[in-house]
Amino acid sequence: MNKNSSNIMALAPNTSNKRETVCIFGTGDFGRALGHKMIQSGYPVVYGSRSTQISNLIPKDAEVLGHAEAAQKAAVIIIAIQRQHYNFLTPLAEVLHGKVLVDISNNLKLNQYPESNAEYLAQLLPGSKVVKGFNTVSAWALQSGTLDASRQVFICGDDVEAKQMVMNIVRGLGLTPVDKGSLLAAQEIENYPLQLFPMWKFPIFLSLGLGLFFFFYSLALDVIHTYIYENNNFSFFIAITVPNRVFPVMALTLLGLVYLPGIFAAIIQLYRGTKYRRFPDWLDKWMLARKQLGLIALAFASLHAVFTLVTPLRTFASWRTSKQIISQVLSNETVLLNHTNAWLSDSYLAMGILGFFLFVLLGITSLPSVSNSVNWREFRFVQSKLGYLALILCTAHTMIYGGKWFLNPSAYKWYLPDIYMLSLVVPCAVLVVKFVLIFPCVDKPLTRIRQGWERNPRYSE
């Protein structure tokens, strides 16, 4: 015995010896990692290999045989070789007849081949029962034993019993099998591990672009303009003041963009008089990105909330307070409470908090486990009713915050509107059109269209 094999202690010492032998074709990285893990979990493992020379790399407790002999020892054979070499399996068709072949291969690109690897394998060996699986698990994770990410293993295959056998092995390794149906799902399963937040790309790039634009807009008006015309160097505004002007603008604009496609969809359906035609592609994509846009808006709103709450802790704020109080003391005036200001400040704070609160509620509802536990009616109620309420509250928050400021010439530095006015454009547009859409004379035909009625059925003939 050497150090290597003594390290391979069974993680599950209580598993009895009942586990059935599993055969692994191929001694590449993933084949070895899977073999290690299976031996740890109590499965006898036999490797099928062209040469038994390279046995030093594979787990010590595994047997290494030729392909045909190895296959005869097990009912389940893991095909840990690359798709390009699948055709070397065809001579083994007879030995593999009736066996369960587990295709664990991954591709390098999305939709690299016309058919999935598993379907290709099934075509090559029509007598075997092909099951797709394990490809979503990382070899590194299997090896190090630290499966702190998803423990789900997607499984698909046409033979129910073969799938059951593979799912039992998955469970035996401490993972959770998820049945994805027939072998037609193999393409999707093979594409899955190659994705990196595909739904998030467009929303994140949009947010980045918008965010940079608003950042430089605010930088120009709040820092550079002040520096040029008032000769005040407020460059430290870059850390908190400028971001905290950009964040609420982003949050409100993105929240508006969440509800804008629904408005467009309603207008298009009203215009076409039917719901049975697909929306333009850009609208389809936009609608599918609403959840992500909403969550990014929530992130900006949260940052805005915290950046606002730390205000009293800033050196700048305590300097401003001191300066103000001292000037009041020196001028010897009586300090009177400005009731209008008290009303304005309190009500815009309250609206902002309540809007943010509803916003967080929407965010919680979009957690997978929560949205799975509500039905369609409840989901619509939360996302539509509460969502619009949040939009109204946040828009009102911004409007009251601005107050009469938009009438003040000094709000238009370099003839540009203050940034808070820009943030009102999208949400106000959405709210105005939505207000029109809920008028009965508009709402009724729309509802009928959405229930399947068509204004012009001749159209589609």
Place this chain on the structure above:
Amino acid sequence: MNKNSSNIMALAPNTSNKRETVCIFGTGDFGRALGHKMIQSGYPVVYGSRSTQISNLIPKDAEVLGHAEAAQKAAVIIIAIQRQHYNFLTPLAEVLHGKVLVDISNNLKLNQYPESNAEYLAQLLPGSKVVKGFNTVSAWALQSGTLDASRQVFICGDDVEAKQMVMNIVRGLGLTPVDKGSLLAAQEIENYPLQLFPMWKFPIFLSLGLGLFFFFYSLALDVIHTYIYENNNFSFFIAITVPNRVFPVMALTLLGLVYLPGIFAAIIQLYRGTKYRRFPDWLDKWMLARKQLGLIALAFASLHAVFTLVTPLRTFASWRTSKQIISQVLSNETVLLNHTNAWLSDSYLAMGILGFFLFVLLGITSLPSVSNSVNWREFRFVQSKLGYLALILCTAHTMIYGGKWFLNPSAYKWYLPDIYMLSLVVPCAVLVVKFVLIFPCVDKPLTRIRQGWERNPRYSE
């Protein structure tokens, strides 16, 4: 080709042609929406219809035949017609023999019929394999392709293979089937989409009632009383000050109401000497509403936290600070730190934060995915031990906040106690009784009763 059909591009271009034909009986809204979706997902669709005249409404790529011919073309038949018309299927019994019939119907009211639609269908056509499904999906969502809500499709049926076939179609449409067991579950599945937060109704109405009461109570004492007797118009208190007096009172009272039914249950069991009798109905309902009550309490606590944290940003607060400092300056007194006040303010803040922290922890534990990953013992530990700790901390927070105020006559405007005293009633009652219940002389018999012991077994003979 017309515009309509060219719009129906396959969303999943990689699906091969292996999908088996699906037959849909009925060309109503949901039948058409489902057909569109199936064609997009690569399923050949054939409609069974009384007349092939109305074919202009249904997807172009679908065939339309008479019922019998359509049924012969497919193994799975979606019954997209209303329950009232089910008996027209009886003449087709022979054609439908051995076929998988998918009942997708919904009712207009909960428990509208004595038996579920699917069971009724199974009675009408005993030779067919009836599967319930798809009724929880919205036609609008299927049509617009924006399934951002739950993708779960509840399935039930007595024939395992028929269920598997339907579940494969569900997966083929990009949805997640959830097996709910035998056809007995059909009633539940049919009721599911009609519900609108049934568990939340009582807690929300209770909170609304309590909230309004406390709001007007605080309004009377904090705004109206001040206006009448001190001639100060603090009407702007309505925006932040008054809500922030109501929120903590609501949070603490509702948190107390979460633990009160457990106290009642213990007393009832001690009195009866057995656990094998059902609690009174009101207690049963109350116990089932505890989670919702707790989450509403958490919402109020969160609002209280944020409303408190924005205090320094209020015009009122900065006016008060200025006024205070200027009066100190003018009176020329030395400012000394009041150590008692420093202790009180710091400790009530610390207790509030820690209590709130535990409260948030309880909220996170009640997320479905988190509560599914803890066992019963762990759940009890968190909800009971940590819950009581949160209750104790929040009660202490309120008591220290009040301090000696309850001894001050000015705390009793119009002879009414200050609102913070009201909030202590329920939690203090709960804590006192709980304290009695953990005395060994009370705890021991209670534990024995909960382990199945009965004081008076003759009783039930």
Place this chain on the structure above:
Amino acid sequence: MNKNSSNIMALAPNTSNKRETVCIFGTGDFGRALGHKMIQSGYPVVYGSRSTQISNLIPKDAEVLGHAEAAQKAAVIIIAIQRQHYNFLTPLAEVLHGKVLVDISNNLKLNQYPESNAEYLAQLLPGSKVVKGFNTVSAWALQSGTLDASRQVFICGDDVEAKQMVMNIVRGLGLTPVDKGSLLAAQEIENYPLQLFPMWKFPIFLSLGLGLFFFFYSLALDVIHTYIYENNNFSFFIAITVPNRVFPVMALTLLGLVYLPGIFAAIIQLYRGTKYRRFPDWLDKWMLARKQLGLIALAFASLHAVFTLVTPLRTFASWRTSKQIISQVLSNETVLLNHTNAWLSDSYLAMGILGFFLFVLLGITSLPSVSNSVNWREFRFVQSKLGYLALILCTAHTMIYGGKWFLNPSAYKWYLPDIYMLSLVVPCAVLVVKFVLIFPCVDKPLTRIRQGWERNPRYSE
């Protein structure tokens, strides 16, 4: 009829009489609780008991017969007796042949017996189909009907059909069955309800130890030292100031400890030149505790955030502000904004907020339902890239907070460094080594090793 039975109203009044009879062996607490629940859910229940005398304890609507007669009445038999008495079932082997036996037993200790109770039962009665289940449900929860915790019931067994029958009963009781595979999983299922946060023990004890150390360290330097040398009694610092010095130190140190084992693993793999050997046990355990360490760090970070935000509400803070402004007034100096301080305060606040924001994002990603919906690549991206970014931001936050303070002799009371310097030790070490590891000359061999390459394949021969 007596009160007892009239209390047992069916919870599901719409279930028809189709439910099949279930037999329960044993009239102990759990057997009775399960029987009550089954009768409520519409299942006819028959008890198998040695004597029918004790029938007064069991539900009134249930039949009580001898074991053999009871077993003949049902296809599914719940074995609600203790493992020690299983051998009394052997004489019944013939009656139980082909029946589904549900083992619901639990042990008192983890791995009490060499094989699981269910496997032992299967050995005793090889002709019966043994299914493990129900043991994770609490009798008290079944009885009181308040299943607000997990509704999951783990099921395992070798016979697929038997499992299906038991899973249907589980669904009939309003619970969710989770298939855990073959009977080999029984040991795990039997151990499950005995656990109390096993993964959390080490992280919590570590945090407690570290926390206490830092608390007394801060207490000594911030309270006791001030009291002795400056004669200022700041004992009230114990409530907020001292905890708020300990919390950030704990958060940063624990966050560093999350990334430290990954650093060690990389070094070990580089040194060994292979990934195919298990890490030392301490490292394995540490790596498995990373998620928990990270969540505790997040808890401390959240507490730090809130404790900081309440600062302006403290009596101490308003006293300090007053004192400062009044001394400025009296000294008649002009208040000038210190731009360096403004920069420092704003940037350390901004970094802290952004770091905390990323930290919360990591926390959300570790929710089971969220981590299940991302693939391995996405999970690695979030946990590794965003995690290191959070660590960098939080370390920078602490460094800027300290500023030049570490050069000041008064920062070294009793020749000990200020507590914030201690918090930088672990994260700085991690960041420095990580910086070395991403150099190409180190990163390349490491990547090759992780892809399965071995520096010294002879080694393992």
